[in-house]
Amino acid sequence: MKCTPQKAITTLCMVLGLALPGRLAHAADDQLPPAWLADLEPIKDEFRVRPERPRLYINRDDLPVIRSRAATSHQEAWQSVNSISDFSRLKDAWYDVHSVYSGTNGNAAVRSNRLTDRILAHAFQYLITNEPSHAREAIDAALELSADTKGDDLANAYRVWPESVAFDWCHAHLRPGEGQKLLENVRKQLKIVDAEVPLEKSALHMGHLVNHLADAFLPAGIAFYDEAPEIFERAIKVACSEIVAKNVFYRSGLSSQGDSYGLTHYHGDIRMLAMLKKATGVDLFQRFPFYRDVGYYWVYTRRPDGQFLRLGDEWMDSQNVPVWDPPAPWGPPWLMEALAYAAGAYGDAHLAYEYLKVRNLNHTWVAITDILWRDPDVEPRSPEDLPPVRYLDGAAGTLLFRTGWGPDDVVGLFKAMPLYVKNHDHLDRLSFQIYCRGALAIDSGIYEGVDSGYGSPHWLNYLQRTIAHNSLLIRDPGEEVLYRGRKVVADGGQRFPGVGNDPVSLADLRDPLWHIARVLSHGEDQELGRYAFVSADATAGYGPKAEKVERSFVFLNGSRSGANPENVVPKATIVIRDRVVARNPGHQIVWLFHSLEEPAIEGVKFTIKNSGANYGGVLLSHSLLPRQARIDKVGGPGKEFWVNDTNYGTSKSGTCEAGAWRLEITPQEADRAVDFLHVFQVYPRPPAKAPVPLSVEGRGVVGAELLDRTVIFSTAGDGARSLQYVSVGTGQREHLVIGLPAGKMANVSAGGRNTGQFSTGPSGSLTFRIDQQGRTEFQIAVE
Template sequence: MRGARKLPADPVGLCLFCMSHICYINAKNPHVRKDRMPHPLPSRQILLATLILLHPPIGAAASPPPVVPAPAPRIANGAWASVLLERPRLLGPRAHLQALAREKADAYKALRGQDNLLAAGIVHAVEGLPAGAIAPHVASAMKDVARGVTNIHQDTWIWLENVALCLDLFHDAISETDRRAMIDWINPHLETFTDDENAFHNSTLSKILCYLRIAYATWGENPKAKAFRDHAIVKLYEGRVLPVLRELGAGGGFTECGWYTRGSLWHLVQALELARRIEGYDGFSRAPRFFYQRLAYELHQPYPGRWLYGCERYPCEGDGSYVYGGHVEYPRHTRTLLAQYFRGSELARAVAARQRRASNPAAALVDFLLEEPPDAPSGLDAVPLAHLASGIGRMYARSDWTDDATWIRFECGDFWNNHQHYEVGNFEIFRRDLLAAESGEYIDYGGSHAINWLIRTVAHNCILVHQPDESSWKQMRDGGRTPPANDGGQAKRFDWVAPTLEAWKAKRDSYERGDIVAYVNDPAFCYVAGDCTMAYARSKLSLWIRQIVFLRPSTIVIFDRVVATKPEYAKTWLLHMRNEPAVEGTTTSIRNGKGVLTAVTLLPEQAAIRKVEGYGYGGQSYAPERKTGLSEEAIRWRIEVQPPALRAEDLFLHVLSTADAPPTITLSRKGSAVGASVGEAEILFAGQVGGTLTAGGKTVPLKSEIRTGPYE
């Protein structure tokens, strides 16, 4: 992402937050939101007018840079150093586990009934297990040893980790011959297992945890134990991952896609916490801003409300699935450990307000091992209602912190790894249920559904520009096995992913896709703009700027200025949804569960709007090849908005509302500016990134500036 000057949020805007938040949620009836009353008060207009009267100009004097608090963990650095002289090691000293069993008696009783390696290891440490209960776990480890030395993406570190855990947890019950066989099998992987070491990829973080577990599990009886430790910390963490966290981790963002980051970052946090407790190596302190601000990121990332079994629900953000699974618990574990590291901080207290019970037995086991009594919760009123991870070009915003909030995500960043999609400019909208999202489902990595639909621009809420003879998709992530189709979307301009930050920077232009060029968050509205031009082939697109104004609590105004290199390159504006929408004139109505989204097309005037079911374009379907197809959660419908005539430059203007009764919406024009009147507010767009927001007779300029808050 190209650099942009960032100014922290102004103090007046921050001071107004609590007052305005209470104003529109609690006035008269503290249990009913204004936009859901039969005769709603003009709370949004009151908010906007108040904001504009008191708010200093955008670009006013900057507040101090974000402050990262000092760490204050209860378990000190190196507190478990003596564990290397006893067994077990990887889950903590035996005395520590026995104390947990007494303090968390109910949780311990529950995990005693689980039939898995970690649960058995805990029980063996606390009270001992008979040989018959240990034998299946040793047999599983020896089966992995029998595979021989491998270099297989993901599978290799999973097998290695299984053996290392078994060796440590049941060390006294494993014969010396088998222990030697395990170590003799593990050690050659230092030279052979060269996969999973990309600086931007999920499996590198998992490999760090795996190698640290090997090092500590075999310490004292393996001459290569320290080499595994150094490979994990010096080569992979300090040499590859840490530079990425420092350069691109503002706001707590990581370069992997969202779904994969949730699991792999949890592995990294576990690894660093283990190293901190055992050897006193504090990897968090090497990138304190990233890890502290990740707490704010984790507060914003999930959709509002609770889902199955009381858990949070998350967007895919690249390869992933909307189906419930263990992955929904990883962010909670991550924020728990980070909050305990930054104990007493503002964000640790905010995270405590989101504490909940585990949604499955595996997560409950992790809670037993790692969850400490949290800080006294402070509530979430002090946490801004939007969050920008500027290094990766991702923004979240929400109307409030209730379960009924409207939530949006906007994506406009560069390319780092193959789990990302061609989705620069994409947005998502959620209220009560998923209303606008990316389409398809990650059921394979290199099949036709993945290569020609799932990862492509056509499956996202973006813009298509169709150049009939375009050939921008040779050698996709499957190595060219699947013939690529022309979806009219974003181009692949790089040869392959870069292994390190230095290699990525050396070819930065080829990975450049988009930049967030404006961002401001205030109590009544959030404004963000992205320059998406570089994501497309230069042969067909000269400019695409997307501007989004989120008028809290329920209105999203999206303005797109798109300039093609030739008038005959047809443009299409996309919006994806789960269920069949209703299209009447310029209004599209979308329902999913208890959620409703109304989308009004103001520009182009006389636009053609059509609804499409399925995963096809150009007369070809790219539905999944598996007989089972996609899950019920998969997004299946879309609308396509096209101008009435072909021309080089087109303006797309849409107003979307999650309100049960949307406001009155009309097109506005003033000189060269164009925009929308939404109730008593008016939003005008002028130039490439400029515009104004007006309410109560006062106007706020919308500028090409980025104003970050305290956790960004």
């Protein structure tokens, strides 16, 4: 790289993807199959269950350590276990029927939870104290629980693992016939679990397989290995493929199933790693270090009000927890335990901090997990020293961004996600969410509300579909959409691959049918978090009606110079450029935006507010392209979930943010090829005055002129060799140019003077700073 300063121009070159620290960028991976699939061969079976007990979740070598912790560093957790063991004996003890232990509701859940607490608390007390009376309490409760086969597959799976714990931890105190009786009852429960879908026929990425393995077959297989080795052998064979399939996404730092079901999947999978390490000595934590990274998804997507950005089918929003004063963080037991495992396995200080923030030792297994896995030598560290942007590569193709970690900061994401594996994932490629003092750009719809559960009309025709997300539509009047043989609404969005059937096997993941998007390039300033961008193509997801559907999403963190008054400078600026080409000029191309409150429209501008108590955030949008765009408002009472003249109405209590409004932006004149260019300015409270973004035009470019930045998108494709544009800004400005050929050198001139030579890096992008004296013509020549 070479920079050549000129007399009237001061430049600072910043090259993405080269040696400067914190600047990373990458271009699209066009390999077939994609590199992010990695090795899809099942894990080699090297798992041999140790003969000595205990071996489920803990082994003999751990006993001195946990006994010491219970007496010293973890006394609070130990006292909680003791209190719970006493409480669980009460005949009329109150229990949350929706707790992690129950797979059912009502009295059956209360009974299961009471017995589960008795088993776990007393079995653990026995390990710590060697007091036989605790072993007897645990065994008696396990025998009582194992006689219960009521309920569905999950209700029975959730009974098997505590029964297995009692059998393994208290084995020395089983009376003649009790072990055989427990095994006999567990086999009956496993039969019910298996009746849902047999392990070997279950889809690896979805459904209840992770529960069947982590809660039933694997713990039973480990505990009863001496008596019934076939349970473990069957479970481990399936687990060796299931883990590999899940790793396609975990390697990138998230689960395909969203924030709620992604959590239950991650929780189950990381528990399996913990069980296998203790029972067989095979350390998959070390082999797969990215299980630590997955935990960071919930660090980055936690909003200042304690909630998470919604993604996929959402059940966490049913929690009736207060927000603010101080924030009450969402933290179900699955999250507590998953964070505890990850923080302990990797000695991670940030995950330890997040775990302690949500830890609730009134949950028996959380208290036990705390003693087993929380390392007292790891000093928890707040996330404030983490980079504000985090790009999740590979199959995830997702950008997580923040302006910081305070109550006024922006939190958001952009999702490209090339691989679609269905179930709780949505047809939401190229969508975004933005939060600042309240949800502003939202993920709309309701899961498990009034008549809106899995497979309901609301779920099939709205919640799962592109129209419910901040993405793009191509409306084809003649389109028909099928889901497993039944006709569903044609919303104009992305289509169900395989007409609603599931990708089941590892081989299915290789099939391009399920590859519905691809990331073209991405870049981010990891060191300071000043900017990040992703360009992605979701054409494949739209089927035959689309010739091209591309979106470039640019996040800019505040003002680069910081020289402007606070009430003028946006907390964040988002620039979105879309290029959509339909196959037929009769197809309508639509740009979507969803909000909780009714938008205010003024010409080609719209304003989104969140006026809820303690919120007050504002998003100001300018539609720079197409010229004189048409902005239509859809929503309000009776039209909250409106698709093709039908409202798929539903409701839900708790902290649900279903949305009630959407904007549909279209060109005034119908065209099969449409360019959109939008600028969002995000504030924690209404500004006294906001800067007005301007459109930038030139040869082979579109772009936006902002407060002290200029963002340029090449429209000439990878073959672009010469670009020209005019910027009218003054003072110190930063220019970001994306969409250039990757791995080339580019000469930049400003006002006819050579500014310098820059590498476009692997992403095909460059940035430079310049002391700009008003209207200046820029030329970029790629060698």
